Amino acid sequence: MESEALGWYGVPIAVLGGAIRVSTPFLFVSLGECLTERSGRINLGLEGVLVMGAMSGYAVSFLTGNAWVGVLVAGLAGMALGLLHGLVCSLARVSDIAVGIGLMLLGTGLAFFLGKPYVQPKAPTLPALHLGDWSASPQIQAALQINVLFLAGIALAIAMAWAFRATRWGLIVRMVGDSADAARAMGYPVAAVRTLCTAAGGFLAGVGGSFLSLYYPGSWNEGLSSGQGLMAVALVIFARWRPLACFWAALLFGGAGAIGPALQSVGVTGGYYLFNAAPYVLTLAIMIFTSSPNRTLAGAPGELSVTR
């Protein structure tokens, strides 16, 4: 293969390219989860939302012939599931964790059921920007094939970081997530803010799912998601609930996911499955090193049920 030309130098380039490709769904799901958790709720159902987004995005892209309409519909489908989570959790004495697990099963089940007819057909996929054409090296060209959604995700992370600091809406979300009593004393509707944040988080997770089916790997099947939605929850904790840190964490997770294929491309085939497990090992390692029975996590929203 061409990788042989670069030899071992091809590995970091391939990892970087893979990181950019693989990280996009992580980035969207984690930004969505970041928003939801900042408002004081945790939505474990984003795995289901992600799969639902992947299915609906692919189906609509196939039916309309326009991949961007697919992305939009994927977001709306995710928003509907997020809204469901938000509304159910607004009832008294409902555990957001249990509802999230229910939503995860509902989302994946519904997507598999509705998505059966779309496993075979080939839908139009999202275009890529070729930012590496200045280079003669095909590896660099391949690595710098960047999807617009990746850039949109970066813009979104920056916008969210700014919004949490300097907009009324961002400050209200933080207030609701950190001290429901204070928010109530100021007359803000706590449950409504959380429901809206969960719905918006669902939209982002749905968009993240559409990236899986419409760009990379770029097809719809039932094994499409490999737990990105669940790992995003760990990723948000690792990022300490900061949107910009979510971006770097998503890149790290994406890079971990790209190690296996990158090594394979230079001919290292031993331990292929072991390297493919890198994101999961990373998730476990992060959860172990950031957790302690004796202290709460710094930066955690005060109303989050897992930290209380």
Add this chain to the structure above:
Amino acid sequence: MAHPQPPHSGALAIECLHMSKRFGAFTALDDVTLRVRAGAFHALLGENGAGKSTLVKCLVGYQRADDGQVTVDGRERDIRAPHDAHALGIGMVYQHFTLVPSMSVAENLVMSRDQVPAVVNWRREREALRAFMDTVPFALPLDAPVSTLAAGEKQKCEILKQLYLRRRFVVLDEPTSVLTPQEADEVLGMLRQMAERGEVSVLLITHKLREVMAFADRVTVLRRGRLAGEGEVISLDPAALAEMMVGSREVAQTARHARVAHADAPARLSVRGLTVADDTGLEAVSGVEFEVRAGEILGVAGVSGNGQRELVEALIGQRAVAGGEIRVNGEPYAATRAQMARHRVFSLPEEPLRNACVGALGVADNLALRNFDRAPLAFGPWLRRGALRAQARRLIAEFKVKTTGPEAPMATLSGGNVQRAVLARELSGEVSVLIVANPVFGLDLAAVAEIHTRIMAARNACAAVLLVSEDLDELLELCDRLLVMFEGRMVHHTTPAGADIAVIGGHMAGHAHAREAAA
């Protein structure tokens, strides 16, 4: 603009006329009239449950009164929601902080406004805030997250918020319970001066007679939801106020406790170099050393949040010890169930429903939590429900626990009765070491007197008692020796007989050294 509120236009006069509020069959407020003059420092005095909070919640729009009306500067106003009260210039400082812990002081102040701009221009807001800070009697760091402020600073931040919002009538709900005596005097004195200048009217809800006598010019006393008395503070003496508040002279009189002297008693509980981390992993208790002998009460004073909670949790086994050692009767002690039983170590932690009970379990089961696994309540692996119920009936009668029955869930009992049930469980047998934290928080005077008597009785029966409390009066009444805790260290040791409140307060605030240098 940084200040969308109307410009300051002086203190408001407010009257609450014939207010009543019922919750089901319970009448929380019964035809109460409260008149606050413009520029007054008015105290609203009463015990817990007297209806003080209900009255002001109706005034600031949190609850709707069933009957009665509110006039502001002589005009009748319909206050349906906190927003209506804010629009009139009425603000409230709550007992529990309404600050957002992870936000900075500046963010909290800006978010306290009724109208926050969609996009906050921080550069301009900070200029306005800095200008505002120059006009107030105490400043706070604008960028510090509120979670890093001490309790006294948080209370100041709450009051700053009211000044920032240009309130003309401020209600303070028990604002000094988290402050040292000096901090309380500083904050109340400042508000008093503002009231005298006619900038703001102050309504102070309190049960502390001292604050009423020192700062208020008028007082209204509530008892069991009714008006029990009112008048100019100058014409009233503390005994008369206490009688209005409690209703009968017998209970109001401080019980004088008989003390049995124990000479040369052995040290039962000794703590050496104890270090404990808080929830964030920071050191909350730093190298604390003390010794409690049999037959004495050692008090630990301090403002809430200086490591007392972590110290008590470490001693009763709720929190891991990071360093140092705890010994009971000379043996290393790790607060295991076996050690507690062998050394007869008992405890009355604060918030007993949360820390010492299982709310959903019945009273009888809760009363057996210490001994259900031993004879006579246990027979091999089986429980003897009959013996367990018999024990519960005996303890309920002996400690006068008011419950609908031994099987009633613990969480359905009132605060005083939960504490009585825990006392019954912990103090019914022989006690060697007793660890107590804020035992009467939120209880009425009758329950307070009874619980203090029980603790004193345990001391006289030769128990070593460690009493951690935020209530200095309680400590001075009960203790044989007193330690003051500040930022995780014991900074002062004294005896109540020779105690000077000003000196203790100075140590509680941590500026004792400056004080001594000045003297």
